[in-house]
Amino acid sequence: MSRMRSAVQEEIQQRRPFSSPSEEAVVALVRTADLLRRALTDVVEPQGITLQQYNVLRILRGAGAEGLPTLEIAGRMIEQAPGVTRLLDRLQAKNLVRRQRSAEDRRQIRCWIAPAGLELLTRLQSAMQEGARGFMAPLSEADLASFVRLLDALRAGPFAPHSASHVAVTGTGRAPVPQNKEMK
Amino acid sequence: MSRMRSAVQEEIQQRRPFSSPSEEAVVALVRTADLLRRALTDVVEPQGITLQQYNVLRILRGAGAEGLPTLEIAGRMIEQAPGVTRLLDRLQAKNLVRRQRSAEDRRQIRCWIAPAGLELLTRLQSAMQEGARGFMAPLSEADLASFVRLLDALRAGPFAPHSASHVAVTGTGRAPVPQNKEMK
DNA sequence: CCTGAATACATGACTAGTCAAGTAAATTGC
DNA sequence: GCAATTTACTTGACTAGTCATGTATTCAGG
Structure with missing residues (x-):
């Protein structure tokens, strides 16, 4: 051609x-x-929520009864703490999350998803699944697997957030991942 | 494990x-x-510019001496007009673009890239190319081709911006697709 | 022409991401 | 055991995307 x-x-x-x-x-x-x-x-x-607010709710639901401190949420969203603080402010205003200063480490604010948040996620579940399937519909099953493999390879590349090695899950406090924010 | x-x-x-x-x-x-x-x-x-400002400059450079009206820029960015208006405000404040109300249709504001904008793009050219190559480095040449093919397939899918009748890319040159601005 | 509709933007009010700077609590060093 | 540092945020200021609304033109009928 x-x-x-x-x-x-x-x-x-x-x-x-x-x-x-x-x-x-x-x-x-x-x-x-x-x-x-x-x-x-x-x-x-x-x-009545935004996509980022949905993401936070998903993360908090995954955390279960223990909840998560603010920075831990930020880490899983690859985002900076200030944005997450304000996201949580808005979610709390809608009673979708609950926050409380941690007793063990009073610098931390621990966050949980609230009952209303869980219900909201339940209401959204099927629509989100259909949305994802609809968007990926043009790809065959094999294409989908290739696609994910290629994306994973890119994220493991030189611009990966934790460039060299992957972070291990340490219960208390985050692994010392320097977030590669040079200069700050 | x-x-x-x-x-x-x-x-x-x-x-x-x-x-x-x-x-x-x-x-x-x-x-x-x-x-x-x-x-x-x-x-x-x-x-001193943001990624979106860079995108606008690229689009305006591509438009050449004729420049482009605001909505045409918005269309190529898949973005709403209000955001583009303000992007252009900031670019004009830095003397990177020039704007002028069109004589033929006085509702339009025509935009051109300014000399300083062209110089800035020149300064960025090699760094951006290296950035792109660096990010895509994990993919072989064949992988890269597959990757683009898969992405193109997704964008041609049911959620495409001009969903109704998918634009056929086949053939030579491009048909004068009317940019499908439905409703607004 | 002149009126009503459509077009091309601009403006205001939110949500959100980012950096810089500030605060309170915990940790470390001596 | 106390100052210095680090950590975990919070706040402020700026850029940006989105919706709703407003304004100046243009256009289409009658």
Whole structure:
């Protein structure tokens, strides 16, 4: 076939071809993830929460009765603490989470999902599963496996959040992962 | 350890397996894109702009001497107009773009990249290419091609921005797709 | 023409992510 | 056992995305 433009080039109406396959992949990845984010937002929004708030609730449900301190939540979201503090503020205002200063370490604020939060997750469960399946529908089972493998490989690459080795789960306090925030 | 957990399960420290392969793929996609966004942000930030501002500059450079109206930029970013208006405000404040009300249609504001913007893009060019190549480094050339193919398939799926009739990419050149701005 | 509708933006009010700086509690060093 | 450091946040200021609403044009009928 005679030199046709790629799908991404169509979308951004770029005349010039990408200077490298890597750049095309980068743009494709960003745009696809953006599309997914919108699709999932459309699922959770009718329940009055945002996608990030949903993520926090999922993490807290997974933590169970022990709850989690703020920074631990932030760590699992690959996000900075300030954003999580405010996310929790809004979730608490809606009575979806409960927070309490820890007795063992009074610097920590421990967070739990509240009953209303659990119910909300239950209401969203099937819609989110369908959303995920719908979005991934274009991929065959084999494609899906390849896709996950490729994504995992990228996240294990040189830009991985904990570059060298993976973090072990230590019950109290986070493993000393320097978060590779040089300079601060 | 018996029953090995997947890479994504490790990262979010989830005990339960994903309820479906689609859900695992969704989480992997979101997390990988997030990692990429951070990596690219680290490239452009030293030049005093954000990743979105960089995207606008790229689009305007591609438009050339004719420039583009605000909504056309928004369309290529899959974003809403209000955000683009304010992005352009900040870029103009840095003298990286120029704006002027169009003479033919006085409702439109036409935007051009300014000389300083072009220079900035030139300064960033090699670093961005290296950033993209570095991020994609874990993938072989064949993997990279597969990866782009899978992403393209997802974006052509049921959640595509111009879902109704999927745009055929086949053939030479591109059909003058009307950019499908439904409703608004 | 002139009225009503559509178009192209701009503005305001939220939610959210990020960095810088501040505070309180725990830990370490001597 | 007390100062210095580290940790776990919190707060403030800025950039950004989204929805709702407002405004200036343009356009389509009658």
